[in-house]
Amino acid sequence: ISDRLNISLTDFYTKAVNGLNGGVQKTSSKTFDETAALVVNDDAWDKRYRRDVTLSAIARIFSDSASKTQANVYYTTSERECYYSKSLDDFIQSSFWGVTLRQQVNLNFIQCTVGGSWERRKTDSTRVLGLHSESAKSLFAGAEIKLTEIFVPSVSVSTVSVGEENSISTGTIFRSKISEWLALSAETAWYDRFPTLQERFWTDTTFFRTGEIKKEQHSFLRGALTIRIGPAVKVNFEGFKRNIENAVIYLPSRTAAESPAVSICNIPKLKIQGFNTTLNVHLYKFELNGVLTFTDHQEADTLKNFLPDLILAGELAYRSTFFKDKLDAKFGVRSRFYNRQNGMQFDPQTLSYLHYGQMLGRSTTLDLFAILKIGDAHLTVSWQNITDAPYLLSPIYPMQGRFWRLGVNWVFLD
Numbered sequence: 001i002s003d004r005l006n007i008s009l010t011d012f013y014t015k016a017v018n019g020l021n022g023g024v025q026k027t028s029s030k031t032f033d034e035t036a037a038l039v040v041n042d043d044a045w046d047k048r049y050r051r052d053v054t055l056s057a058i059a060r061i062f063s064d065s066a067s068k069t070q071a072n073v074y075y076t077t078s079e080r081e082c083y084y085s086k087s088l089d090d091f092i093q094s095s096f097w098g099v100t101l102r103q104q105v106n107l108n109f110i111q112c113t114v115g116g117s118w119e120r121r122k123t124d125s126t127r128v129l130g131l132h133s134e135s136a137k138s139l140f141a142g143a144e145i146k147l148t149e150i151f152v153p154s155v156s157v158s159t160v161s162v163g164e165e166n167s168i169s170t171g172t173i174f175r176s177k178i179s180e181w182l183a184l185s186a187e188t189a190w191y192d193r194f195p196t197l198q199e200r201f202w203t204d205t206t207f208f209r210t211g212e213i214k215k216e217q218h219s220f221l222r223g224a225l226t227i228r229i230g231p232a233v234k235v236n237f238e239g240f241k242r243n244i245e246n247a248v249i250y251l252p253s254r255t256a257a258e259s260p261a262v263s264i265c266n267i268p269k270l271k272i273q274g275f276n277t278t279l280n281v282h283l284y285k286f287e288l289n290g291v292l293t294f295t296d297h298q299e300a301d302t303l304k305n306f307l308p309d310l311i312l313a314g315e316l317a318y319r320s321t322f323f324k325d326k327l328d329a330k331f332g333v334r335s336r337f338y339n340r341q342n343g344m345q346f347d348p349q350t351l352s353y354l355h356y357g358q359m360l361g362r363s364t365t366l367d368l369f370a371i372l373k374i375g376d377a378h379l380t381v382s383w384q385n386i387t388d389a390p391y392l393l394s395p396i397y398p399m400q401g402r403f404w405r406l407g408v409n410w411v412f413l414d
Helices: 197-201
Strands: 005-019 045-059 069-083 090-107 110-123 132-145 152-162 165-179 182-193 207-209 216-229 233-254 260-283 286-299 302-304 310-322 327-338 344-347 352-355 363-374 377-384 403-410
Touching: 110 197, 132 197
Parallel strands: 207 260, 233 352
Antiparallel strands: 005 045, 045 069, 069 090, 090 110, 110 132, 132 152, 152 165, 165 182, 182 216, 216 233, 233 260, 260 286, 286 302, 286 310, 310 327, 327 363, 344 352, 363 377, 377 403
8 A cells, every 4th residue: 555554365265185094904914005905994085175364454653664563354264074984974164263463663672572362263063063162362572682692582471361261471582692603592481272172172972081171381491502613514402391281182092882982181291302403514516404303202200102202314415507507406315214103193083193002113214306496497306215115104104105206386476
């Protein structure tokens, strides 16, 4: 509208059809044979429809161009048709709408953000999820103080109200750029996660709730160290720790007739801690990237491996231009390693993941890839899992063996 006010209206519609066969049967002796393996339910699938309409406005009310006012009004509808046999078994419909307002203010060395939001959520009456609605309101404020690059702190606080329950969240971050080759950062936060309408009200003969589902209480701590060795080498070390009280988990269960079922409950405490290390090297026309992640999960001081505790990933690539700089190409090889894990078993009906009791083995994969930039188009070609390694990341969904993948990304507008 003007150089001080922009207004936009977006309307996105998404339709997806998904196969939900439940994976390969546990009794199958040919888990990794694509032609001989037997799936749990070959007739299970769903259709998902979603529409997102958003009206946004960004304005500069104050003379300072960096102080912006942003408002959003949005409305979203979602539908899901579930087919567990050859006919429609479940139909789930939900919607939510709301408004958010955010104001940024720059005061010399202090940048402040204040705002609030209101949202109304609703599920229509269906077989597994009855007619329910709730309202969520929040107020938030944050500030970053930047006197020098050596010490840049920021703080935030917010209040959230869902129905009759209230919560206060706080967070603190500090960043420090000591020199061109050394930077530090740290973050701590305390916040609550309220249970979803599905977690509170989903009803079915194969779904059990041991009691009222309570909100989760999270505390989070993270520290990071970044070292640069000249322009070619960057190393990042990061440690993290998260404590969750009243953690919501899904567990496999059984009905009275011994049919598979799902159980949801709160556990007193879940602790997740670990570290992450990344390495980036750019030397001449070669690029070397590596990631090491170690994660420790504990439930009531008992070690759990429902996700891999150790993940390694690496990539070596060569990048250059060809044909008088008309072709920008990158060729490389990448590998990934996942340590043993119990895995998280997917439940097609609730679209949730259950803690699995059996151990999955280690896995290592190797890929070859090429990324070609021709004009405004990016062409990606990859030969993945070239060793045809059999492996599982979620029980029991065998990952694909050796295969080719082709992708095109073409920018038509600037």
